[in-house]
Amino acid sequence: xxxxxxxxxxxxxxxxxxxxxxxxxxxxxxxxxxxxxxxxxxxxxxxxxxxxxxxxxxxxxxxxxxxxxxxxxxxxxxxxxxxxxxxxxxxxxxxxxxxxxxxxxxxxxxxxxxxxxxxxxxxxxxxxxxxxxxxxxxxxxxxxxxxxxxxxxxxxxxxxxxxxxxxxxxxxxxxxxxxxxxxxxxxx
Amino acid sequence: xxxxxxxxxxxxxxxxxxxxxxxxxxxxxxxxxxxxxxxxxxxxxxxxxxxxxxxxxxxxxxxxxxxxxxxxxxxxxxxxxxxxxxxxxxxxxxxxxxxxxxxxxxxxxxxxxxxxxxxxxxxxxxxxxxxxxxxxxxxxxxxxxxxxxxxxxxxxxxxxxxxxxxxxxxxxxxxxxxxxxxxxxxxx
Numbered sequence: 001x002x003x004x005x006x007x008x009x010x011x012x013x014x015x016x017x018x019x020x021x022x023x024x025x026x027x028x029x030x031x032x033x034x035x036x037x038x039x040x041x042x043x044x045x046x047x048x049x050x051x052x053x054x055x056x057x058x059x060x061x062x063x064x065x066x067x068x069x070x071x072x073x074x075x076x077x078x079x080x081x082x083x084x085x086x087x088x089x090x091x092x093x094x095x096x097x098x099x100x101x102x103x104x105x106x107x108x109x110x111x112x113x114x115x116x117x118x119x120x121x122x123x124x125x126x127x128x129x130x131x132x133x134x135x136x137x138x139x140x141x142x143x144x145x146x147x148x149x150x151x152x153x154x155x156x157x158x159x160x161x162x163x164x165x166x167x168x169x170x171x172x173x174x175x176x177x178x179x180x181x182x183x184x185x186x187x188x
Numbered sequence: 189x190x191x192x193x194x195x196x197x198x199x200x201x202x203x204x205x206x207x208x209x210x211x212x213x214x215x216x217x218x219x220x221x222x223x224x225x226x227x228x229x230x231x232x233x234x235x236x237x238x239x240x241x242x243x244x245x246x247x248x249x250x251x252x253x254x255x256x257x258x259x260x261x262x263x264x265x266x267x268x269x270x271x272x273x274x275x276x277x278x279x280x281x282x283x284x285x286x287x288x289x290x291x292x293x294x295x296x297x298x299x300x301x302x303x304x305x306x307x308x309x310x311x312x313x314x315x316x317x318x319x320x321x322x323x324x325x326x327x328x329x330x331x332x333x334x335x336x337x338x339x340x341x342x343x344x345x346x347x348x349x350x351x352x353x354x355x356x357x358x359x360x361x362x363x364x365x366x367x368x369x370x371x372x373x374x375x376x
Contacts, residue, residue: 041227080279084272091268
């Protein structure tokens with residue numbers, strides 16, 4: 001099978017690794033493109049990813065160009081921290097989120113990833129992947145990054161940070177979004 | 189004294205009223221310009237206001253054009269909620285912020301406002317106003333908006349929501365930023 005090359009705009013090496021793990025299963029080679037994407041304030045990761053893709057396509061000439069935005073949406077907190085998950089992780093941390101969930105019985109949450117593809121013809125495709133789960137009562141595990149140590153995906157008893165890449169590359173929000181993107185790339 | 193007219197881009201009627209209260213003291217008339225400003229994700233309100241002003245000056249022809257971005261920065265929470273104060277107010281609310289501060293002795297916080305002025309010659313001026321204070325232990329008062337009911341400015345025992353506009357128009361972050369802006373407008 002001929003391998004295809006795509007560029008992935010990110011400043012997060014964890015994300016580059018995860019996207020590469022997913023796309024390599026489709027014989028797609030991921031070339032990290034170091035740089036900042038422009039992120040707007042919006043209530044959905046789709047909106048953030050779409051705006052970032054529109055802006056990045058003017059600034060970068062590499063094609064196909066990928067980027068993504070993702071977040072943890074906690075039902076009992078009206079979706080918080082949502083698209084601001086990175087900022088909230090850096091300020092409140094896992095402890096802050098767990099404090100907000102103290103005494104809260106409804107632990108349901110979902111990770112959502114919006115992946116954006118800027119195609120050779122400059123058209124933009126957005127695909128969204130989600131994984132449902134629950135917020136744990138304490139951090140567990142040391143794999144992954146961000147809120148992984150307190151997220152238990154539906155059907156599992158371990159957190160993403162305990163399960164690690166073998167499971168994440170099959171069921172994570174990012175895996176699900178980029179598997180859909182892989183179909184667009186193979187079809188090009 | 190000749191009154192001068194300025195346009196203020198906002199979707200928040202409370203902010204329009206507060207800015208008008210401040211600038212009317214300088215014989216400056218504020219005309220609200222209804223519309224959304226484009227807000228980026230950034231760790232400071234200055235960055236958010238500057239980007240919004242650069243974008244707004246392309247989209248609106250009215251001059252002088254004002255806009256602002258503001259936020260509540262809590263020391264013990266590494267500045268959270270900062271530039272995302274509106275989102276955090278809509279999701280976690282006052283209760284969520286108070287829950288994060290449970291058992292926290294260091295209550296210090298500051299409201300920061302970055303006011304942007306797009307002048308007749310399209311040059312942009314940014315002025316920042318701050319007010320120091322503390323996070324209260326429970327909400328008090330029904331004036332103002334946002335986090336006003338849990339913010340006690342330094343030198344006072346009441347919250348902004350108890351003190352109301354007579355005090356806010358003299359000492360608030362927004363008042364302080366727009367008093368500096370008034371000097372630019374009078375000097376034009």
